[in-house]
Amino acid sequence: MGSLDANSAALADDRAAPGSSFQPLNADDVRAYLHKAVDFISDYYANVESMAVLPNVKPGYLQEELKLSSPPNYSSPFEVTMKELRSAVVPGMTHWASPNFFAFFPSTNSAAAIAGDLIASAMNTVGFTWKAAPAATEMEVLALDWLAQLMRLPATFMTRSTGSEGARGTGGGVILGTTSEAMLVTLVAARDSALRRSGSNGVAGITRLTVYASDQTHSTFFKACRLAGFDPANIRSIPTGPEAHYSVSPEKLLEAMQADAEAGLVPTYVCATVGTTSSNAVDPVGAVADVAALFDAWVHVDAAYAGSACICPEFRHYLDGVERVDSISMSPHKWLLTCLDCTCLYVRDTQRLSDSLETNPEYLKNDVTDSGEVTDLKDMQVGVGRRFRGLKLWMVMRTYGTAKLQEHIRSDVAMAKMFEELVRADDRFEVVVPRNFALVCFRIKARGTMTEDDADEATRVLMENLNKTGKMYLAHTVVGGRFVLRFAVGSSLQEERHVRSSWELIKKTTSQLTD
């Protein structure tokens, strides 16, 4: 850029461009490209309902569509890029934004969140320390405190108390990318604390540390444990069953921890889940905390999905006892209208996290950090660099307000309840576990000469046939050894009519199957 003189010719290559006129943030381009992208998005939302939710493409399709196997040498008008996006990328998408998407958990979204994420991308701050991004750091803290208030978390998890004194407690939060990261950093903090407590020489004692979760806990917990170096043989998976709707039994947890302690092992960490991925089971948070306290073990609550529901008073009881746990994480990118990625981790004592995660290289040292008045959020996460994720979360709460957010949760729950009742009223199906939130787990019921295995197979074929239509997408799980369909309501464009038409399709496809 500008007009560097002949000195620049010293650069080795004759394509050197000392008088470069390339301006990647040229004001006209920024405005034009982004307005084009916005129009694309508006059109996409308007049309996504009519697109096949699951695309009909084969592995390797994109390379064939796009032709170019190498990056182009020369620039093209942005319209060319957008054209390829429309013609090659969109037809190969699994449309999570489709109102006919009922798989996994919905990745809910909103105009305010997308706007916030867009502005964060443009400002592109790297907020490792307060000084490197004061507004981004403070906004993250503020948004986390607001969300904590929405969920009625105890003040011990907030950075600033809501009272008049404004004093900092020991607790606080941080926005991470995924629940896995929340598990990893708390596991590491608990691990280091247990090593110190048990007088380990360095990490030698790690072979004695044990961790606990129910067999319904998300598989990423076991991965996070392995990442943190726990011995796979020391990861206890507590069996659950239909009698307690697949929530963990405090008695069985106590037994397991007791047996380990008696064997000279060190119970270190318990993960309780509020709303498991498989069937939305809810572990009893308070009872788990009471058991863990006997062993001084860290308790983490994974409320990735259902934490959002707890902003409604009628669901808040699922978090009862949270005042006695060490940490809780929940993901607004699942059910609180905030696009990926946004996982909120709250800990009761931030010092325990930063003891394990703090780095203090010379190039990040600064007067504000030295003053001790601020928390540098890099010390509560895996890495150092970080996006301005607090902005979108704040924008969602600021724009929509508590009442609308509660209305959003209740509307999804009401639609799921309606669907559940439709399923229950049809004697070809059974609802496998009681619905707690907006997920309905159901399957074809074994009737007459049909064995349970036959019902499994029929349910599997039903799913495949449904998904092949392109008119809906739902995924499965296995609960109590049985193949079960997961109907997760809540995609942000979803309305009651989509739930009803999906139910009609399920009924029709089932009839074709059993006729």
Next chain:
Amino acid sequence: MGSLDANSAALADDRAAPGSSFQPLNADDVRAYLHKAVDFISDYYANVESMAVLPNVKPGYLQEELKLSSPPNYSSPFEVTMKELRSAVVPGMTHWASPNFFAFFPSTNSAAAIAGDLIASAMNTVGFTWKAAPAATEMEVLALDWLAQLMRLPATFMTRSTGSEGARGTGGGVILGTTSEAMLVTLVAARDSALRRSGSNGVAGITRLTVYASDQTHSTFFKACRLAGFDPANIRSIPTGPEAHYSVSPEKLLEAMQADAEAGLVPTYVCATVGTTSSNAVDPVGAVADVAALFDAWVHVDAAYAGSACICPEFRHYLDGVERVDSISMSPHKWLLTCLDCTCLYVRDTQRLSDSLETNPEYLKNDVTDSGEVTDLKDMQVGVGRRFRGLKLWMVMRTYGTAKLQEHIRSDVAMAKMFEELVRADDRFEVVVPRNFALVCFRIKARGTMTEDDADEATRVLMENLNKTGKMYLAHTVVGGRFVLRFAVGSSLQEERHVRSSWELIKKTTSQLTD
């Protein structure tokens, strides 16, 4: 939404809204909010040059500005949110997008990248498996292969070879959030492999595993080692010095690894850096790989910043020997015009990663994964969920093309070279290490009665005075025990005039200091 009937009254709370009309992705709102955000961004870029780069705010300022200590109950027009963004957030930003920003490394950006990130936010896919997001998975693979070609990485790091056969090799890539994650996942893979190799019973052998990096390596490496459970006592920091411009000595590395092996320890992992954060030192990749090979240790190359420069032939030699390493990561969010977060990790054998990182819960099982024809990218990263990050990276390469991207790197380097020459021509300063890329490390020179300590202090005061003006922001490091200023060229709005005016300010402020 819709018109749920009286059944919904069964919900506990009288604020339940069965006939909800709240549409968070209402087409009109999406269009209106995003166009407002785009206009904000255009205005921001137009004006950021005149804003103080470092804001003059105190810890806690945002809460005071925004008044609301709790989330509002009711919704507000989006304009209210945007007004608070303008009035309260912007004045508290450290403006990484400012052309007067010279601190840390620039977080470069472009219109195409922001548009790509925006579309990813709107589509909001969760691409854990190929089936959950075919286009997102394939686009990520394609963008990584393109970038590998730009850097002339050997075909062993690519998912699809560039030849006609199109066969899959053992290598491949994945886009992660940060370099720390790239280090963590490769450390864990190397750890597990070394444990198996050394016949460890579970993780018992972890106390014998050792890892190596120069004392100039980013602090996040040591953090990643601790996250992965390596014993802090087994993390070897190889001393460097001015004689090799702070690059690691293969001889010293060999000595350290040899001594450990002789002591019965297991050399497991070496991290080499191409372009250290402190001073842009370059470790000799090939020589490090040769040493590590003697011990069967994993070699990772951290080219977070300087990897982008290697798309220019004249800088590619810094990666010589990369065909013999196990993994390399580089971050387009640093210097390749792609907004946060985007770190590209390439590994020679993806199986070694997925052996440690694979999860296979029932609810993610599907026919395409079972076919073995695809890589599910969740098995190469910390967590499970993942944004559609490949889109922005592809959009940058597709829109601008190789020549413009090279021009961008060369323009930054040329400006840094110009600045370096200005500094060298002023005998009040010294350039502390030779400039390799677009970072100039300099300080006030000890002259006359001024001791080196005096020069350190004068340099520190110079930095503080410069940063206080709001007219520029630069950060410091310590090299060879001396306080050094880091002048990092490359913020995407930067032109030669900004470099020149910053130099004038430095000269003037130095004169005031020494007068």
